[in-house]
Amino acid sequence: MSQSSQTSQTSQTSDVPPGASHTHGKSSKRTLPARPRWLMLAIIALLHAYIGWRLLTPLPVAMGWKVLGGLWLAVSTVLIPLGLMSRAIQKEPLATLLTWTGMTAIGIFSSLFVLTLLRDVVLGVAMAFSVLDAQLVTRSAVIVLILTAASTVLGFYNARRLARVVEIDIPIADLPSELKGFTIVQLSDIHVSSTIRRRYIEAIVEASNALKPDLVAITGDLVDGGVPALRDHIAPLGQLTSRHGTYVCTGNHEYYSGAPAWVAELRRIGLTVLENEHVVLDHEGAALTVAGVTDFTAHQFDPEKRSDPQAAIAGAPEGVPRVLLAHQPRSAPAAQEAGFDLQLSGHTHGGQFWPWMYFVPLQQPFVHGLHRLGRLAIYVSRGTGYWGPPKRFGAPSEITRIRLVPGKV
Structure with a gap:
């Protein structure tokens, strides 16, 4: 991985000592006070009871099958909070087992709940138009289970297959001819x-290297867990190859997992982590x-690490194309104001599975794909992995090959 062509011009130092220990308590653990925890458990139990009441009763099956369905809902009520809290369990393989079962239960419950809710809407409409009958009630319950x-x-x-390569050309105004066709793997x-x-x-590293990019960009949420547990699993990222190296920005899950320690570890294996700073490449x-x-x-975990696109570009040469790695799409207005030409983001997972892509706009301005905000182009990746339930439906994962091309804004 050659980085000999880069000249570092940063707004703050990139060097974090390998033994950095200034980890903030908030960044390593997220815990709920006892009362909200019990409230969460009560809500989960009530939602499972709703599913059982609305689905199990009308099913055209023997009572024994309904009892089994009720037992599954009871087990799911317990597995979901255990899966969410599994990171606090140090004992293996118990922690991994609880993660797998708990997160899978979340995926099943999510679809069951949403489809049961939609079924009730359909039945309500049918009742309003006086077309509701026993057959519709029964068949709709079966359809919910099948779906x-x-x-x-x-x-x-x-979710479990290797992310596919998505190729996209992104027009950049006033792009020098030497940068035409510059490729970034995101x-x-x-x-x-x-x-x-x-x-x-x-497998990701092999796929990325096969694309022979000029630069690799990792736009956050690389890990869910501490350095001791995951160090060996992220080590292959040090084998990523490109003409100008691999650059990383932090995501919210790095802060949940101990960002200072992870920044030090990623730098140790040869990746360049940019924390409100920049480099200037010669291509x-x-x-x-x-x-x-x-x-x-980030400021919620460390006030000194507040996200700041303006600080990241301070001291950069004028008249040079500017690319920003920013985990969350909602950094775009500040990136536009700072004068960036392209922002690469992730965070949304494209919604990951139906119907959550329709709720992402409540928090983020863009869900996935290429967007424009004045001169600024924003590309939002659906993500190369997944979070929580091993489930992707309607939002496939991706390894993105971006090609810079001249264009008008």
Whole structure:
């Protein structure tokens, strides 16, 4: 991985000592006070009871099958909170087992709940138009179960297979001819954890290297867990090859997992982490500025790490194309104001599985794909891995090959 062509011009130092220990308590653990925890458990139990009441009663099956369905809902009520809290469990293989079962239960429950809710809407409309009958009640319950099973199986397959390569040309105004065709491989939201391990990282690295990019960009949420547990699993990222190296910005899950320690570890294996700073690359005699910001919520964990696109570009040469790595799409207005030409983001997972892509706009301005904000182009990756349930439905994972081309804004 050659980085000999880069000249570092940063707004703050990139060097973090390998033994950095200034980890903030908030960044390593997220815990709920006892009362909200019990409230969460009560809500989960009530939602499962709703599913059982609305689905199990009308099913045209023997009572024994309904009892089994009720037992599954009871087990799911317990597995979901255990899966969410599994990172706090140090004992293996118990922690991994709880993660797998708990997160799978979340995926099944999510589809069951949404489809049951939609079924009730349909039945309500049918009742309003006086077309509701016993057959519709029974068949609609069966359809909910079939759709849940199908989306879970297909979603698991989509989540666990290697992300496909998505190729896109992004027009940049006033792009120097030397930078025409400059290629960036974007990896995002891999979420290395108990369910995404070294073998998948090795496959990603092999796929990225085969594309022979000029630069590799990792746009946050690389890990879900601490350095001691996941160090060996992310190690293959040190084998990523490109003309100008691999650049990383932090995501919110790095802060949940101990960002200072992870920044030090990623730098140790040869990756360049950009925390509100930039580098200037020399490519065929033309300059390209590549900047990175800390996560949009970083200040909640460390006030000194507030995400700041303006600080990231401070001191950069004028008249040079500027690319920003920013984990969350909502950094775009600040990136536009700072004068960037391209922002690469992730965070949304494209919604990951139906119907959550329709709720992402409540928090983020863009869900996935290429967008424009004045002169600024924003590309939002659907992510290269997944978070939580091993399930992707309607939002496939991707390894993105971006090609810069001249164009008008």
